[in-house]
């Protein structure tokens with residue numbers, strides 16, 4: 518029997534309508550609508566698509582959005598000045614600087630990404646990339662949860678997939694997905710959102726030896742490596758749950774980090790690409806933007 522497809526798009530729609538209802542309550546309580554400020558440096562086509570999707574999702578949830586476009590040749594000082602302006606603007610609830618920033622080779626000026634993310638006011642840091650928010654997450658008392666891992670937590674929770682005591686293998690150790698994902702699943706009880714926690718976590722990566730054997734021990738396998746179809750069918754334990762975080766453009770097709778057709782015949786459940794984790798990332802961004810507005814209203 519082929520694996521059940523975990524419908525991220527549908528769950529994201531549920532979450533978005535919950536956020537929309539909460540936004541309505543917040544605004545009818547006399548608050549200005551939450552506002553997400555996105556900063557897009559350069560002309561990367563994939564980034565243009567994401568930013569447009571985010572704007573549309575905001576609008577549907579009653580969240581205001583502004584987009585500041587800056588040329589690829591923007592300097593670090595100019596971008597830091599933009600971040601400072603958004604930090605100081607009381608109408609702005611959340612700030613998202615779209616990554617990646619343009620590389621030098623692409624006409625960029627070699628902006629230090631870390632310096633820019635560090636400059637975002639932690640109370641407006643809806644990506645949860647700032648050191649303060651990462652630290653709070655690490656200590657099991659998060660403020661903002663990073664959007665992609667939080668989306669995966671919601672997906673597991675809302676589809677009734679048990680994580681307590683299970684072996685989760687996360688492949689990929691990025692600051693955006695792999696690292697926080699591992700941390701969140703290993704936490705006690707519900708310190709990181711709904712009660713999706715208490716897992717035994719293996720964090721695997723490009724230097725991991727015997728990757729196939731390790732993946733095959735996973736009850737839940739989370740692929741976040743950014744390499745198209747790297748996870749093959751023989752790396753999956755029969756009956757495992759497979760979460761595919763990859764968004765790779767191959768020609769005009771969007772493919773995940775998992776070889777879907779092979780995986781589908783081995784796994785018990787799997788997220789498709791597109792329509793899996795991606796839409797959940799955007800839903801959790803809306804959630805965080807409302808949360809930021811609430812935190813600022815309470816100050």
Ligand SMILES: Nc1nc(=O)c2c([nH]1)NC[C@@H]1CN(c3ccc(C(=O)N[C@@H](CCC(=O)O)C(=O)O)cc3)C=[N+]21
Nearest residue numbers: 567613614615616617644764791792793795796798799
């Ligand atoms: N500061 C920052 N925060 C981010 O959260 C961030 C970022 N920079 N840079 C780029 C990545 C990527 N990302 C995606 C979000 C949604 C989809 C998404 O909704 N994907 C759809 C398909 C969309 C399509 O067709 O391209 C899906 O998977 O079904 C994909 C990718 C957020 N990112």
Ligand SMILES: [Mg+2]
Nearest residue numbers: 689690722723
């Ligand atoms: Mg890696």
